[in-house]
Amino acid sequence: MTKKDQTAAPRRPRIFEGGCSTIVVGRAASATGRILVGHNEDNDGRIVTNRIWVPAADHAAEERLAFESGAAVLPQAPHTLAHCWTQTLHPQGASYSDSFINEAGVLVVSNNCNQTWERDEPVVDGGVGYAVRRLIAERARTAREGVEIALDLQTRWGYRGEGRTYTIADPHEAWQVFLLRGHRWAARRIQDDEVVFTANAFALDRIDDVPPEDVMLSPDLVDYAVRTGRYLPENGLDHADFSFRRAYQPPERRYALWNFDRARTAWEYLTGRRFNDPETIPYAVRPALKVGTADVMHVLASRSAYEERRGFGPEHRTMRDVSNVGTFDAAVYELHEEPLLTTGWRASGRPSQLPFTPFFPLAGPPVAETLLDLESARRAHFSPPREVFDWRADRPLWRGLAAQTLADWTDFDLPAWWRPLIGSRVQEGAKIRRAASELAAAAGLERARAFLHDWNERVFAEADAVVFAAFPAMRPVPIEVLAAELSPGMGEVEAALHPAAGFDPAKIDPDTVTFGTATPTEDVEWNARRGRVCGMTVEEDGSVRLRFPAEDVLRLALPGVLTDFWIFGLVEDRPFGGFDVVRVAGEKPDE
Known part of the structure; x- marks a missing residue:
């Protein structure tokens, strides 16, 4: 050797x-x-x-x-x-x-x-x-x-x-x-x-x-x-x-x-x-x-x-x-x-x-x-680069993941929204394939490739639109993180739950509420150590202010990244969820 x-x-x-x-x-x-x-x-x-x-x-x-x-x-x-x-x-x-x-x-x-x-x-x-x-x-x-x-x-x-x-x-x-x-x-x-x-x-x-x-x-x-x-x-x-x-x-x-x-x-x-x-x-x-x-x-x-x-x-x-x-x-x-x-x-x-x-x-x-x-x-x-992990509302990827996350916690039947569209497009695919084959024979593979790429774009946009439309149907609750930036050194993170149609934040069960990221742990399990309520105040306008330990809220969060932070809980025994997007303090750590 x-x-x-x-x-x-x-x-x-x-x-x-x-x-x-x-x-x-x-x-x-x-x-x-x-x-x-x-x-x-x-x-x-x-x-x-x-x-x-x-x-x-x-x-x-x-x-x-x-x-x-x-x-x-x-x-x-x-x-x-x-x-x-x-x-x-x-x-x-x-x-x-x-x-x-x-x-x-x-x-x-x-x-x-x-x-x-x-x-x-x-x-x-x-x-x-x-x-x-x-x-x-x-x-x-x-x-x-x-x-x-x-x-x-x-x-x-x-x-x-x-x-x-x-x-x-x-x-x-x-x-x-x-x-x-x-x-x-x-x-x-x-x-x-x-x-x-x-x-x-x-x-x-x-x-x-x-x-x-x-x-x-x-x-x-x-x-x-x-x-x-x-x-x-x-x-x-x-x-x-x-x-x-x-x-x-x-x-x-x-x-x-x-x-x-x-x-x-x-x-x-x-x-x-x-x-x-x-x-x-x-x-x-x-x-x-x-x-x-x-x-x-x-x-x-x-x-x-x-x-x-x-x-x-x-x-x-x-x-x-x-x-x-x-x-x-x-x-x-x-x-x-x-x-x-x-x-x-x-x-x-x-x-x-x-x-x-x-x-x-x-x-x-x-x-x-x-x-x-x-x-x-x-x-x-x-x-x-850390900016590639920033949550962006204009990205279909993040819109889809937001819908997935909320559906996962609220047991919303998201597939019922997209199944009819995708079923019809799968059937259409065989017809498109035949058309592309004929086009390739008549005008060459590059023309056929352009034709199929246009179809890829159209079907992807349609699916994105369906998932995007499904998100408000899940009735996400309006939440607001009361800080421009989060860091573990804050001690506590304060977030407000605002009233919405069919949602009275004053009726939440604070013992069920958690706050943090939606990413899986290092062992690929759900994050069971999200922040739990350590203080609650009901405001005159019906909003509720909740306080959470910053260290737990920021568990699995990446420094320097604009992050979607999710609140989940029960209100009158019904699950609710919502998120706000806030940047986490800090820069990319040394490798």
Whole structure:
């Protein structure tokens, strides 16, 4: 082993990065006859999603790629493919949450599968992390090429993450690649008649159930598991009973309810069977009935039947739901043999509450979803400017999240508002696809692309308008934070609740009232330590002034950011909620 290959594990300051749920449907199992991929991105903290079109480009021979601080610096390819980039902007940067689909129709998404036994394996020059997904997007013309790129990076430099499942798919085949810290890996092609669901534990079990050419293993993967005692073959040198997930991940990861509940929720819907033991959760099934896009959406929007939801409070509290408290982006893709005609459906938040808006990803995202230009996005990715997290009323993203937050606490049926519109647009999508195909044949792909981009813009604007109109129907209460800026040093934060039609603030139950941010905690759970009332005054005009401990109100708030602060509570046993936007004092802390 060389000195370089003994690079110590880089400091990993974040405990959690990336949850996620992924469902893949093979062509023969699909009701559409095309591969379907559905994916939820879950994470902690205040997340902003930037969607951007990246043009194809040629590069100089000396160009190098630098990603995370301390990661390996890599040579750039002479030519890179155009792609649609869904970027996760996290206050601390995000190596493992972005998704891509390129002009060749190659899609890449991933699932965090940390907590493996391989967490301290050496890497070369800092190893690779974020580079895996971006280089697949830039270089792979097929899913198999994407697999080869990922495995080549893993072999040369080693993977700097602890464990992750990458789903790489094109219109003809889908693969999952399982990367471990260091230089060990496995890959399996999803069979055409299979459906796969993955949460945040390695799901790959036995590897003897598909043709040998559809499985790839790093050279010493099985032997190393034998040497470490984590795999004991039943029949000596016969390794037919080798289980990847048992050999390389402790069972507690599979048994954790935030993994087990999501997996069994999905599989019980897809199979009609009940699963009471995490070890019986399958990697793949051959479904009795074809699985369609509506089924994939249903899985991504589903909630656990096993989590107790007690009384007043948010509907989404933990990661035990597939659509959970940390879900900030959801998408479904039907991969078309002409990549431009690939259809997507996307929700910029929890799909149990916000609409799956149809779009054609390779026609480019709506302008309103692009918050940073390409140069700024790349420069800011691992250290975003604080202003990108400012709440802005003119951004559809923040309007949608406001509606989602209020609906979550008041049990408002938000989907009832948008379901008719989205249903009609999904039906219209097939007609639009035919028209685009005819236009491409008559006038070329660029004309067809422009036509589809216009449709993306129109449908997105319609969905935004519906969600925006639903917000006042939820009857948010008027609140006012009585300070121009908030800081923990204030001691207390004072806020006023003002009278409104059907709302008398003097009748609130102060013991139920909480005040603070709506972002999930570091463990991807709802913020149960929001500020509670420590003083209440009823004014002559009917308004009520409430005081809260500033430290609790500001828990999870970002310094220097214009933030939406939410009050929730009960009035005459009915839930109410509302928010005001105030800047938090301070500047971006040193990294």
